[in-house]
Amino acid sequence: MSIGVIGAGAFGTSLAISLAAAGRDVVLWGRDAAAMAEMQSARENARRLPGAGFPERLTATGDFAEATAPDTLLLSVPMQQLETLLTDNAGTLAQKSLVACCKGFSLRTGEGPVSLISRILPQAQAAILTGPSFAADIARGLPTALTLACGDKESGRRLQEQLSTRNLRLYRTTDVTGAELGGGLKNVIAIASGVVIGAGLGESARAALMTRGFAEMTRIAQALGARPETLAGLSGFGDLTLTCTSTQSRNYRFGQALGRNEEFAAGTTVEGAATARAMLGVAERHGAEMPITRAVTAIIAGELDVGAAMDQLLARPLKEE
Numbered sequence: 001m002s003i004g005v006i007g008a009g010a011f012g013t014s015l016a017i018s019l020a021a022a023g024r025d026v027v028l029w030g031r032d033a034a035a036m037a038e039m040q041s042a043r044e045n046a047r048r049l050p051g052a053g054f055p056e057r058l059t060a061t062g063d064f065a066e067a068t069a070p071d072t073l074l075l076s077v078p079m080q081q082l083e084t085l086l087t088d089n090a091g092t093l094a095q096k097s098l099v100a101c102c103k104g105f106s107l108r109t110g111e112g113p114v115s116l117i118s119r120i121l122p123q124a125q126a127a128i129l130t131g132p133s134f135a136a137d138i139a140r141g142l143p144t145a146l147t148l149a150c151g152d153k154e155s156g157r158r159l160q161e162q163l164s165t166r167n168l169r170l171y172r173t174t175d176v177t178g179a180e181l182g183g184g185l186k187n188v189i190a191i192a193s194g195v196v197i198g199a200g201l202g203e204s205a206r207a208a209l210m211t212r213g214f215a216e217m218t219r220i221a222q223a224l225g226a227r228p229e230t231l232a233g234l235s236g237f238g239d240l241t242l243t244c245t246s247t248q249s250r251n252y253r254f255g256q257a258l259g260r261n262e263e264f265a266a267g268t269t270v271e272g273a274a275t276a277r278a279m280l281g282v283a284e285r286h287g288a289e290m291p292i293t294r295a296v297t298a299i300i301a302g303e304l305d306v307g308a309a310m311d312q313l314l315a316r317p318l319k320e321e
């Protein structure tokens with residue numbers, strides 16, 4: 001059974017390589033037809049994932065109809081592009097199994113990827129694949145464990161079988177809200193961790209921030225009906241640990257640049273920036289406090305400098321852990 005991957009960025013390409021290397025037939029689609037033709041002949045995505053050769057079973061194409069012929073489609077576009085992709089192609093995608101591979105929340109509506117899919121395409125089977133994984137590691141065949149969250153248990157089992165390989169180990173859950181929140185919010189805390197290190201505040205401060213960040217993630221997740229054990233799993237704690245401690249992470253590097261008052265490469269996908277703003281709106285509607293997310297939003301907007309943000313966080317009332 002073949003698999004379509006929609007979005008030929010670093011992550012979509014790495015998943016396509018990994019699945020094709022494990023013997024699945026995979027069609028990878030990108031919106032730039034000329035770039036896709038070049039990839040198909042060079043057998044490499046030289047722009048987003050240089051050095052990772054394409055296995056034989058991987059086809060790169062700019063033909064959307066060809067890529068969406070399979071029943072199972074992995075949607076690997078940046079979060080803020082997902083709504084347009086779904087609405088523009090509603091007719092084609094309506095009856096498919098759609099696995100969101102993006103992390104974050106919509107700035108426009110505050111929805112996570114599965115909520116968006118379910119609202120726009122209620123007939124589709126919606127799931128999310130999320131957890132600690134750098135595209136470069138997946139493409140190299142290094143061992144990776146991810147969360148596959150699907151509200152429908154049987155569909156979740158089927159997708160877990162279809163998408164797991166020897167190196168890509170998928171754990172299953174029905175707690176879609178928890179998986180969406182873990183993957184989305186860890187990027188916000190990763191930006192904050194980068195700020196702390198970039199500003200020279202030290203690794204002890206980063207550990208404190210990660211821990212309080214995890215408490216903040218768990219608190220809002222519970223308010224939204226997620227299970228705390230999901231947050232403690234791969235999609236929450238696992239991804240938080242990876243992203244807050246590695247310079248491979250774009251969110252972390254973006255934070256470092258903010259902390260050092262340096263420019264950051266324009267056009268880089270940094271999901272945590274929009275998600276921080278989106279989640280503040282969600283938190284306000286639920287009467288929940290998200291002080292770290294609030295500080296990250298203000299620093300990015302240039303409304304607060306790092307010193308003032310630290311003063312605000314350190315001035316919060318002393319309380320029980």
Ligand SMILES: NC(=O)c1ccc[n+]([C@@H]2O[C@H](COP(=O)([O-])OP(=O)(O)OC[C@H]3O[C@@H](n4cnc5c(N)ncnc54)[C@H](O)[C@@H]3O)[C@@H](O)[C@H]2O)c1
Pocket residue numbers: 007008009010011012030031048076077078079081084085101102103104133134135136268269271
């Ligand atoms: N890179 C990683 O290590 C990694 C790991 C796990 C999850 N993710 C998630 O995967 C998602 C995609 O990130 P990425 O790393 O592949 O980003 P990327 O910057 O490498 O690529 C994004 C791709 O999306 C394409 N794109 C943008 N808008 C589009 C649209 N409207 N229609 C079709 N294509 C469009 C761009 O052309 C580009 O090829 C993000 O949500 C990210 O959090 C990334």
Ligand SMILES: O=P(O)(O)OC[C@H](O)CO
Pocket residue numbers: 103131132133134187190239242243248249250251252269270271
């Ligand atoms: O490069 P980042 O910060 O988008 O992180 C990539 C993945 O989400 C890590 O799991």
